[in-house]
Amino acid sequence: MKPAGRASGIGTSIFTEISALAVAHGAVNLGQGFPDFPAPAFIKEAARRAIADDRNQYAPAAGLPRLRAALAARWERLHGAPADADEVTVASGATELLHDAVLAVVDPGDEVVVFEPTYDAYVPDVLMAGGVARPVALRPPHWTWDSAELARAFGPRTRAVILNTPHNPTGKMFSRAELEELAALARAHDAVVISDEVYSELTFDGAAHVPIATLPGMRERTITIDSMGKTFSVTGWKVGWAIAPPPLTQALRAVHQFVTFTNAVPFQEALADGLAEAESNGYFQELRADYTKRRDRLALVLKEAGLPPLPASGTYFLLADPAPFGFADDVEFCKHLCTGIGVAAIPTSVFHLDPASAPKLARFCFAKRDETLDAAAVRLKKLRARH
Ligand code: PMP
Ligand code: GLN
Numbered sequence: 001m002k003p004a005g006r007a008s009g010i011g012t013s014i015f016t017e018i019s020a021l022a023v024a025h026g027a028v029n030l031g032q033g034f035p036d037f038p039a040p041a042f043i044k045e046a047a048r049r050a051i052a053d054d055r056n057q058y059a060p061a062a063g064l065p066r067l068r069a070a071l072a073a074r075w076e077r078l079h080g081a082p083a084d085a086d087e088v089t090v091a092s093g094a095t096e097l098l099h100d101a102v103l104a105v106v107d108p109g110d111e112v113v114v115f116e117p118t119y120d121a122y123v124p125d126v127l128m129a130g131g132v133a134r135p136v137a138l139r140p141p142h143w144t145w146d147s148a149e150l151a152r153a154f155g156p157r158t159r160a161v162i163l164n165t166p167h168n169p170t171g172k173m174f175s176r177a178e179l180e181e182l183a184a185l186a187r188a189h190d191a192v193v194i195s196d197e198v199y200s201e202l203t204f205d206g207a208a209h210v211p212i213a214t215l216p217g218m219r220e221r222t223i224t225i226d227s228m229g230k231t232f233s234v235t236g237w238k239v240g241w242a243i244a245p246p247p248l249t250q251a252l253r254a255v256h257q258f259v260t261f262t263n264a265v266p267f268q269e270a271l272a273d274g275l276a277e278a279e280s281n282g283y284f285q286e287l288r289a290d291y292t293k294r295r296d297r298l299a300l301v302l303k304e305a306g307l308p309p310l311p312a313s314g315t316y317f318l319l320a321d322p323a324p325f326g327f328a329d330d331v332e333f334c335k336h337l338c339t340g341i342g343v344a345a346i347p348t349s350v351f352h353l354d355p356a357s358a359p360k361l362a363r364f365c366f367a368k369r370d371e372t373l374d375a376a377a378v379r380l381k382k383l384r385a386r387h
Contacts, residue, residue, distance in 0.1 A: 009127065010127070014350045015033075018345075018346055019031060021339065025338055026342065027338045027343055028342060028372060028375045030298075030345055031334075031338075031345055031365065033230075033315075033316060033317065034367065035233040035235070035368070036372055037233065037367075038233070039232055039234045040233070040274075042273075042277045042278075042281070043232045043271075043274040043277075044270075046272075046273035046274050047270035050267075055269050056266075058261070058265070059262045059268055061253065061257045061261050061262050062088070062253055062256075063089060063090025063091075063241065063262070063268060064090065064265070064269065065085060067090060068089075068241075070272050070275050070276065071085075071241050071243070072085045072087065080214075081213070081219065086249070087244060087245060088241055088242070088243050089252050089256060090240070090268060091240055092239075093227055093229060093238040093239065093240040094226065094229070094240040095238075095240070096260060097241070097242045098121055098122065098125055098194065098196060099121070099125050099255075099259065100242075100255040101223045101252055102125040102126055102128075102129045102160070102162075103128070103129050104255045105160050105192045105223075106126065106130070106131040106159050107129075107159070108129070108131070110132070110158075111132045111155065111159060112126045112131050112133055112134065112158075112160045113134045113136060113150075113154065113162070113191070114126070114135055114161075114162050115136050115137075115138050115162075116135045116138060116351065116352045117170065117352060117358070118133075119164055120350075131159070131160075134158070135352070136149055138170065139359075140319075140359050140361070141310050142172070143167065143170045143172040145178075151185060156189075158189045160191055160193070161186055161191055161192075161193050162196065163179075164197075165196075165197060165210075165212075165314075166197075166200070166203060167314070167315065168198075168199065168315050169317050169319060169346065171311070171312020171315045171317055171318065171319070172313070172314070173208075173209060173210075174212075175210070179210055179212045179215055183216075183217070186221060187217050190221075191221070192221050192222070192248065193212055193213075193221060193222045194223050195211065195213065195225065196225050197209070197211060197224055197226050198229065198240070200231075201230070201287060202230055202288070202291055202316055203288060203313065204295060204313050205292070207313040207314060211224055212224075219245060221245075221248075222248075223252065225242045226242075227239070227240035227241075233367070234267075237270075238263060239264070239271050291316060291366070295312065297366070298366035299318060301373055301377040301380065302318060302320050302364065304381075307320035307324070307325075307362075308320065309364070310361070316365055317366070319348065319361040319362065320361065321359075321362075325383060326387060329349075330347035331349065331350065333347070333360075337362070337383075340386075341379050341380065341386075342379040343379050346362065347360075347363075
């Protein structure tokens with residue numbers, strides 16, 4: 001059987017590859033981003049309640065009305081920008097919504113601006129829609145773009161931009177000034193912004209998360225995507241949502257209804273209850289304080305191992321340069337780290353269309369128990385001994 005071109009051009013995700021390698025070598029897994037500690041009791045209780053109450057049948061395709069209303073109300077409270085339940089679409093995680101959003105706005109031949117390093121799903125989503133990805137480099141250590149390069153990436157075929165803030169894998173949060181520059185280009189070229197904000201609640205040091213949809217003239221051209229996976233430490237529950245103005249929502253829902261139609265109802269119910277509970281019990285503040293400690297703990301572990309990390313103000317990842325250990329290549333370093341040292345990390349050059357010219361940095365996830373980070377610390381000490 002000859003597979004379609006769109007399928008045969010797509011390889012196995014780096015997260016799957018490194019997780020398999022981590023299992024095979026018994027490595028401490030700081031690779032794929034997922035928490036290894038329990039989810040909050042109130043969200044698990046809410047899911048159990050929904051199952052006990054026989055909430056077993058299909059939800060409306062756009063998502064449970066009470067969940068959509070709760071998400072719209074939270075957006076209004078957080079950002080002071082009006083949102084309506086009719087502008088919210090619930091689907092099977094941010095991954096599905098990214099795919100739906102790209103299919104909803106990109107025609108074959110259309111160009112989509114993406115920032116490198118790009119989260120691994122974006123370029124395949126663009127390719128599956130028949131679009132062309134136009135990469136713009138973010139350069140370390142502050143992951144800024146070159147304004148002239150950004151402006152050159154926009155042209156008559158530009159249909160969309162995929163933004164991610166806070167940004168995986170760099171931990172960068174785009175400033176209001178940067179977002180304004182991007183927004184001006186999007187408006188000038190009549191482009192849609194697909195803004196992946198799945199780490200919106202994982203921000204540190206008081207850094208303010210600015211959704212690009214809240215900038216002047218952007219609400220009508222932005223699809224904002226978020227997910228409960230990171231916020232509630234339940235990456236396997238796969239409930240995400242998009243907020244977009246009615247014409248974009250209509251297109252998004254048209255695609256979503258024939259991709260999954262709807263997703264797990266007990267987890268949608270749990271998110272609706274969980275949001276209300278989290279807002280009243282201080283959960284979001286605690287989450288940030290807790291992750292700040294984890295980030296600082298991993299930063300210390302890496303520093304002591306001879307891998308001082310780059311600064312990060314959001315997400316649950318830190319980046320480090322393996323060059324001091326004589327590794328010019330991050331893929332080679334991460335393979336050695338996993339198989340020889342026993343710690344799994346993600347090479348980030350693979351998040352570039354041209355890995356050869358990319359910064360060669362390794363990404364470490366700190367959504368881990370103290371014991372896990374300490375076990376990684378013990379193993380990472382072997383790095384110095386061997387090199
Ligand atoms: N976007 C980014 C930037 C991510 O890091 C992830 C995964 N962790 C996703 C999307 C996918 O989110 P979900 O698990 O809700 O599909
Ligand atoms: N988003 C997760 C990460 O960046 C991975 C999710 C996945 O494996 N698709 O590690």
